[in-house]
Amino acid sequence: MKGLKALSLGLLVAVGSNFALAAPVDYKIDPTHTATVFSWNHFGFSTPSANFSDIQGVIQVDEANPAKSSVDVIIPISSVNTNVKALDQEFQEEAWFNAAKFPNITFKSTKVETKDKKHFKITGDLTVKGVTKPVVLDATLNKLGIHPMSKLPTVGFNATTTFDRSAFGIGNYVPNVGDKITVNITTEASAAK
Numbered sequence: 304m305k306g307l308k309a310l311s312l313g314l315l316v317a318v319g320s321n322f323a324l325a326a327p328v329d330y331k332i333d334p335t336h337t338a339t340v341f342s343w344n345h346f347g348f349s350t351p352s353a354n355f356s357d358i359q360g361v362i363q364v365d366e367a368n369p370a371k372s373s374v375d376v377i378i379p380i381s382s383v384n385t386n387v388k389a390l391d392q393e394f395q396e397e398a399w400f401n402a403a404k405f406p407n408i409t410f411k412s413t414k415v416e417t418k419d420k421k422h423f424k425i426t427g428d429l430t431v432k433g434v435t436k437p438v439v440l441d442a443t444l445n446k447l448g449i450h451p452m453s454k455l456p457t458v459g460f461n462a463t464t465t466f467d468r469s470a471f472g473i474g475n476y477v478p479n480v481g482d483k484i485t486v487n488i489t490t491e492a493s494a495a496k
Contacts, residue, residue, distance in 0.1 A: 327365040330458045330492035332376065334358050337490040339378060343468075344481030353385040355408070362492045364447070364458055369417045374425060374440075378408040399473055405432045413437070420444070425462070431471040440464045440488070456494040463487050 334357050342352035360376035380402040383394050395402040412427035425440040445459035467482045468474065474482065 327363050327371065328456065328494050330362045330364060330456070330494050332358055332360045332362065332490055332492045337488075337492075339486060339488050341484050341486045343484055346479050351385070353383055353390075355379070355382050356384065357382040358490070360410075362458060362460070362490070366447075369423065370415050372412075372415045372423075374410065374412040374427065376410045378410075380406055380408065398475060401432055410438075429466070429471075432473060434471045436466070436470050438464050438466050450491075450493060453493055457491060458493075459489075459491045461487070461489050 337356075337358045339355040339358060340352050341355075342350050345351050355378045358376060358378050360374070363373045363375075365371040380395060380400045383391055383400075385391050385394070394400055397403070400408075409430045410427050412425050414426040416424040416426075418424065421444045423442045423444070425442050426437060427440070428435050429438045440462040441464065442460050442462040445461060447456075447458045449455070450457035464486050466484055466486075468484050469477055469482050
């Protein structure tokens, strides 16, 4: 009888442990290791790029069911860096991002599709200047594990997407300055202690 009780207890512990491992985990985005770089065509002569920083948000990873994972991100317009101070200031103005009225860009995932263990399609609602449109991120899992410095569970992704900026009410100088925006994202996010 004692053996049966011990076996039952062992099974409960094992099942409970597996269930805990399978629970979704919230990873808080590390803004110091996250960048959103966007680029565009400039009169056909060059392809300038700019970066948003100080990005905040949560990546929820469900290892047992990746389709239930999610992404929720906030990008402050004030963080834009084009390496041209006058253009950074211009981007804050009403004709561009109108940062006074719409201080943030947001992305909230609505669907995650698994291509394989490292590649995903993340569909979500991108909101820029008060306009919300669906976009699809092609995402690659770089690594999931314990970070050697923080000792925290950490996840890292790269992702890309493209969209027409005019769809978000930012069509200045189109078509001479390209409408199509290409976005490259890299991020690290860590679970809470």
